[in-house]
Amino acid sequence: MSGRDEGGARRERFASVAAVREQLHSVGYLADDGLSGVVYLADRLGKPVLVEGPAGTGKTELAKSVAAMTGARLIRLQCYEGLDESKALYEWNYKRQLLRIQVEQGAAWADIEEDIFTEEFLLTRPLLEAIRASEPVVLLIDEVDRVEIETEALLLEVLSDYQVSIPELGTVTATQIPLVFLTSNNTRELSEALKRRCLYLHLDYPSVEREREIVLVKVPGISEQLADQVARIVRSLRSLDLKKHPSISETLDWSRTLVLLGIESVDAETTRETLNLLLKYRSDIEAASKELGATAMTA
Amino acid sequence: MLDVLTGFVAELRRSGLPVSVTEAADAAEAIRHVPLEDRQAFKYALGATLVKSSAHWRAFDTAFEVYFSLRGSQYEIGTDELFGTREEDVPGGVGAGEVRERRDGAGGLEAVSPEEIAAMLYRALRDRDKAMLAAVARLAVRLYAGMEPGRPVGGTYYFYRTLRNLDLDGVVERLVDEARGTVPGDAEALTPLEERLLEEEYRARVEELQREIEAEIRRRLVSDRGAGALAQALRKPLPEDVDFMHASREELVMMRRAIQPLARKLQARLARKRRHLRRGALDFRSTVRHSLSYGGVPADPRFRHPRPSKPEIVVIADISGSVAAFARFTLHLVHAIGAQFSQVRSFVFIDGIDEVSRIFERCETVTEAVHRVNQEADVVWVDGHSDYGHALGVFRERWGRQIGPKTSIIVLGDARSNYHSPEAWVLKELQQRARHVYWLNPEPKSYWGSGDSIIEQYAQFCDGVYECRNLRQLGAFVENLV
Ligand SMILES: Nc1ncnc2c1ncn2[C@@H]1O[C@H](COP(=O)(O)OP(=O)(O)O)[C@@H](O)[C@H]1O
Numbered sequence A: 001m002s003g004r005d006e007g008g009a010r011r012e013r014f015a016s017v018a019a020v021r022e023q024l025h026s027v028g029y030l031a032d033d034g035l036s037g038v039v040y041l042a043d044r045l046g047k048p049v050l051v052e053g054p055a056g057t058g059k060t061e062l063a064k065s066v067a068a069m070t071g072a073r074l075i076r077l078q079c080y081e082g083l084d085e086s087k088a089l090y091e092w093n094y095k096r097q098l099l100r101i102q103v104e105q106g107a108a109w110a111d112i113e114e115d116i117f118t119e120e121f122l123l124t125r126p127l128l129e130a131i132r133a134s135e136p137v138v139l140l141i142d143e144v145d146r147v148e149i150e151t152e153a154l155l156l157e158v159l160s161d162y163q164v165s166i167p168e169l170g171t172v173t174a175t176q177i178p179l180v181f182l183t184s185n186n187t188r189e190l191s192e193a194l195k196r197r198c199l200y201l202h203l204d205y206p207s208v209e210r211e212r213e214i215v216l217v218k219v220p221g222i223s224e225q226l227a228d229q230v231a232r233i234v235r236s237l238r239s240l241d242l243k244k245h246p247s248i249s250e251t252l253d254w255s256r257t258l259v260l261l262g263i264e265s266v267d268a269e270t271t272r273e274t275l276n277l278l279l280k281y282r283s284d285i286e287a288a289s290k291e292l293g294a295t296a297m298t299a
Numbered sequence B: 001m002l003d004v005l006t007g008f009v010a011e012l013r014r015s016g017l018p019v020s021v022t023e024a025a026d027a028a029e030a031i032r033h034v035p036l037e038d039r040q041a042f043k044y045a046l047g048a049t050l051v052k053s054s055a056h057w058r059a060f061d062t063a064f065e066v067y068f069s070l071r072g073s074q075y076e077i078g079t080d081e082l083f084g085t086r087e088e089d090v091p092g093g094v095g096a097g098e099v100r101e102r103r104d105g106a107g108g109l110e111a112v113s114p115e116e117i118a119a120m121l122y123r124a125l126r127d128r129d130k131a132m133l134a135a136v137a138r139l140a141v142r143l144y145a146g147m148e149p150g151r152p153v154g155g156t157y158y159f160y161r162t163l164r165n166l167d168l169d170g171v172v173e174r175l176v177d178e179a180r181g182t183v184p185g186d187a188e189a190l191t192p193l194e195e196r197l198l199e200e201e202y203r204a205r206v207e208e209l210q211r212e213i214e215a216e217i218r219r220r221l222v223s224d225r226g227a228g229a230l231a232q233a234l235r236k237p238l239p240e241d242v243d244f245m246h247a248s249r250e251e252l253v254m255m256r257r258a259i260q261p262l263a264r265k266l267q268a269r270l271a272r273k274r275r276h277l278r279r280g281a282l283d284f285r286s287t288v289r290h291s292l293s294y295g296g297v298p299a300d301p302r303f304r305h306p307r308p309s310k311p312e313i314v315v316i317a318d319i320s321g322s323v324a325a326f327a328r329f330t331l332h333l334v335h336a337i338g339a340q341f342s343q344v345r346s347f348v349f350i351d352g353i354d355e356v357s358r359i360f361e362r363c364e365t366v367t368e369a370v371h372r373v374n375q376e377a378d379v380v381w382v383d384g385h386s387d388y389g390h391a392l393g394v395f396r397e398r399w400g401r402q403i404g405p406k407t408s409i410i411v412l413g414d415a416r417s418n419y420h421s422p423e424a425w426v427l428k429e430l431q432q433r434a435r436h437v438y439w440l441n442p443e444p445k446s447y448w449g450s451g452d453s454i455i456e457q458y459a460q461f462c463d464g465v466y467e468c469r470n471l472r473q474l475g476a477f478v479e480n481l482v
């Protein structure tokens, strides 16, 4: 179909690491140096980025933000157990093919075959869509740790040479190397081969400073003082031995609620009453309330 | 530059990181795109290409700091100044004036007194002044670490020597006290929650200082002894290679984090193994019978069910002091992948023995259960020193009859029984009843049988005795269990 123009120098998307950080900021995503550096390198080296870390630390949001700031279209492949080629890559629309065969009854099979294996009957799925795109795209392969190892091999194939071969149509080669983000909540060890192909970025819970900034950017109407308190209390909760620590999403939920309730400064009482927004397990909520209460007694 | 990179990659591999040739090439390519003087960017370029698991970051970090600690002009240290003081060490700003004045004459260590360092430390922590924190770190190392050129010690010794002189706890306490006093109107106006948050904030700043101190010591050691030698001295084992019996607190935390992924990996691998085992041999008779409904065509081949392959596990664990961590991790892992077995029962002992399976069933998390085992299990009979013979004897009496041909028994411990009678015949009897008896010993093989270790007397009645010093060996054992 189309070939990559080999001679043409690849357009570089970012001028510098600092530029990446600023652009991310401009779309409401607060990055530290490491993160911006990896995004910058992904562009320069033409490699996919594997983003790994606990849930709610901004992995999916990163891909969305990069798409937004580069004006690219986001193509998302949401992974799940059982995802296969027909849902990830492409599929023939066999119902329409059957219809056409019926309509053309009597025609030579060779003609029919030529007819039904064309664009018209091809259902394009996210991977193929990203490879074929002529406009800038960001490909997000979300929660890749959920697919089976066989599907992982398929992803690797596509990400290795950015081409897809369709036996009936030929090989489709990308005209431009898209920015690719794969995310993983690390519920399963990914294959060595896939990891080798990717740049690796570990996203953990942010520092207090960054979390406060995130809250300030994302929660309209919150005061600096409250944002600061929120970030510190969340840090405190993350230092406890809990089943699940609050993620950034939960920090944001909590902050929004506090603003809605018109609270200007959080005390132990408010915290305990709203803990269910930050913690998901009953045993965690109990442990955390006890911890906050215990401090009250010893003081 | 490429030479340094080659040495660095070799060091990572020696630390156990699986760096492939492609990845090394990627790293070389990546650093061409970042400004060399930007140390952070440089570090992340290497990290993103060479480290593909967060569990490996610490080993990478240590090696990086050693190999590239002298990058950037602000970090260069000449040999002549290695063990003296430099002008730039004392920053301008609050309180630095008087220090600088006095240095002119003496020009040595004596110029900065402990009181002055303490005052700078206090201010740096209070105001979170990063430049001043760095300066305090440098001065403190110079004044307190007592570093001597050529001495083949690692950084830890110098690190603690420096910390001992800084009274960091005292400073934090003072800062919190003062904050309590400065709230206008009421001296007690700081709520307990506020106080807690404030203290955590100061502790975080103290950790920053500690990192600066470590970095400073490392820089000096590298200048003195060269990166290669130092990297070797500082090499940190990966979580899966840390010795159970000698793990530091920090390492224990790391290992606890590593155990969930390990359990998941084992689960997946064992499940896959079982899936492959599931198909038994062709059941000819059944296939023919079913072919009747297809007009005699054997369209639906039937297979014999393979033997149920899920074993029943009984873990008997010594949880006395020296081997407690090993027992904890093993119990944790075995219960975390409990679904792979038809049943898991756990018994813990020191000189008495108690069943703790119920605790594991009742608790929501294994961490919680392990914690409760320590508090609730009744494992002390006489003096709380391991007595394998007595524990095994009681086990036989109370639960021995429940051991059957489907049971695999796993004994955990160093078999150091404080010269009590081994009662090895008990194990012999258990072996006759059970499918298998395995013994996991957290001691290095070379120690087995020395002193009060009676592992050899038990070994004759085991189907396998394995050295199990770290998570890697433990994982390998568990994987072969199914
Ligand atoms: N660095 C960041 N800057 C701004 N918002 C963030 C950042 N990281 C996370 N968030 C917010 O946190 C929430 C969770 O992020 P998400 O990307 O869905 O997490 P993940 O994919 O890691 O589970 C989103 O609402 C996102 O807006």
Ligand SMILES: [Mg+2]
Pocket (backbone or CB within 6 Å): A056, A059, A060, A061, A142, A183
């Ligand atoms: Mg997500």
